[in-house]
Amino acid sequence: MAEEEDLETPLIAELYKPPALLSIAQLKGPLLYAIETYPVTIIVGETGSGKTTQIPQFLYRAGWTSDGSQIAVTQPRRIAATSVSARVAEELGCQLGQEVGYSIRFEDVTSAKTKIKFLTDGLLLREMLVDPLLKRYSVVMIDEVHERGLSSDVLLSLLKKVLRARKDLRVVVSSATLDAEKFLGFFAPDDGETVHGKSREEYGCIISIEGRTHPVDTFYLSSATNNYVDCAVDTVMDIHANEPDGDILVFLTGREEIDDAIDMIADRIVDLAPGSKTLQPLPLYAGLPTDQQMYVFQPAAENTRKVIIATNIAEASVTIEGIVTVVDCGYVKLRAYNPVLGIERLNVTPISKASATQRAGRAGRTKPGKCYRLYTESAFEALEPATFPEIQRSNLAPVVLQLLNLGITNLIRFDYLSAPPSKLVVRALDLLFSLGALDIHGRLTKPLGTRMAELPLEPMLAKALLNAPTFGCLSEMLTIAAMMTLQGTAFVSHSGNQKMMEKARRKFAVKEGDQITLFNVYQSFMMIGQQSSQWCQQNSLNFKAMQKAVSVRKQLRNYLERMGIQELVLSGSDVMRAGGMEMTERVQRCLTTGFFAQAARMQSDGSFKTVGGETTLWAHPSSMFFHRKADWVIYHEILETKGKIYIRDLTMIEMDWLTEYAPEYYKVKQR
C-alpha cells in the first residue's frame, strides 16, 4: 500500500545501548551493607529489576525484623500493593497475611506475625497521624518516587524529619530514573553539618540495578507531526505490513482519541489483502467497563494481531503479555490547578523522558522489542527529565490539613522536595480558615479542624459531614458523603447506552439536586435492590461503585463513632419533620455549611455565574440541572474540558443561607 510506504515523516533508527549494571542478586551484599551503613539508600532500577520484591526479602533474612519491628514498602497504587505482596509471600513460601501482608484502604491483610508489609503511600501517610515516628518500622521503602505523586513527595519530606529523630530508622527510596542525586541531596545534611554524627557524604548512597527487560530498538520521526492520532494509525498499519508477529501497544491521551484511532484502523482493515493477517484494535482506558478492559488480556485470535490503544493506564499499572511494539504519541493528559479560580483542568502535555523510557520498556517484557516515538529525537532530548511534581499542580487543602495535624506549622517554609507555588499554599490556608478548620494564627481548631484532618474526605465534605448532627441529618449525610466520593461513577456510562442511563437516573431524581438524588440511589440499592448486582444492571448502576459506597459509609461512621459522634436513627415522623424542617432542606443547609465557597446562580440562558459574577459555568451533562431550572446552587467539583467550565454534583440552595452559614466569607462580597 502506497499510503503506508511513503509516510510523510519516515522513522529513523536509534541504537539501543544496554547499560552495564549488576542484577539484583549480585547486589545483595552491597545493598545490605549500604542499608546497614547509611540512613538513606537510593535504589535506581527499572520496573522488572526485582527491587520491589527482592530488597524486602533480603532485609527480612538479614534480621531487620528480628526485634519485632516491620519493614514497610509503599506503592502508589492499590493494585501494585496487593499483587507485589502476593508474589513476595509466594517466594517466601508463606500465606499472604502471615509474614508478608498488605494494607490498603478497606483491606488489611496483615497479622501479628507480619514482617514485610506492602501498603499504599496514602495509607502510610494516614498511619503517621497515629504514629508520627513510624516506630513499628525498622525500614521504610518508598517505591516509584520518580512518579512524583503527591503522597510519595510528602512522605519523603516527613521521613527526612523522622530520620532526624530516629537514629535507628532506615529509609530506602526507589526510583526508575536517574534523578537519584536529587533525592539523595534532599535527605543529606547541609555541608558542614551532621545528623547523628554523619556528614553529608556519610548520610546516604546510590545503588543502580540492571533491569530484567529485553533491549528495545527506538525509532523517532525525522520531522514533527501535527496530528499524532493520524500518525499513530499510519504507523500501526506500517508495522502490521512489515513486521513479524507480536502485538502492538499505542499510547494516546484520552478516550476520544482512542475511539477515533480505533475507527480509523477498523476502516483500514477492510483494505488489507484477502487472507492476510488481520488486526484487532482494542481500547483501554480507566473509564471503560471492567469486562471490556479484560479483552486486552486475552490472546489474539488465529491469524490476528492485537493493537491495544491505551491511555497512560498502560504505562505503569497494567502489564499485557505479548506486546513487542510500542507506539508512543509523546503526550499525556495532566491535571493543572488554577488557584485563583479554584478550577482543575486536564491539559495535554508532553511526557517526561522518564515516561518515554517507561513506555518504551513495555515493548521489551517478553522478548526484544521496538518502540516508535511519534516525535523527533530533538523533541525527546528537549523533554523534562521527570514528571512535573503533582504537589505543584494540585489543590493543597487536604495536604495542608494533614501536615498541620502532624504538627507542621510553617507550610510556606516546609522542607518540600519541590516547593509548591506559594499561591497554592495560601489558597489552601484561606479555604481552611473560612471552613473554620484554622484559627487566625493558622493553627488547627479543636475539635473541628483536627476532626476534619482525621476524616478521609476532602475538607469541604468533611466540614459538612461534621455539621450534620446539628441539622439532624447525620445518617443522610453519611450516605451522601459516601456517594460523593464515587465522583460520578455511580451510573455506568458506556457509549450508545446513554438513553438507558438517562432513564435510570430520572427514576431517582429529585428537584433539590444531585446530592439528594445520590442519596435516593443508595437507599434504593440497599432497600429495594438488596445490594444485588442484578438490580444495579437493571438500573444502569455500577455495582462495584455501589459496593464501594457501602464500604466508605461504614468507614466514615466508624471514624465518627471514635470521635464520639453517633449515628442516630430517628424514626417515622421525626425523620420527616424534626426541627420543623423537611429532611431535604436540612441536608441542603448542611451541604451549604461545607460548600458555601462553591456557590453559583443560574442565568436565564441556563449557564451559571459564580458569586463574583466573573466566571461562566455550565452544569455538567451528568447533572440534573443540565436540563432543569434552578436559582442558587452549591457544587462539588469544577472542571474544565475543551475550554468549557463544568460544575458537577449540584444542589439547590437559598442565597440567604450563604450569609447565614459563612458570614465572614461573604461579608466583603456583599458590599
Added chain:
DNA sequence: GGTTAGCCG
C-alpha cells in the same frame, strides 16, 4: 449546551 488522564485516604 452534551461528559470523564490516572491514582490515593
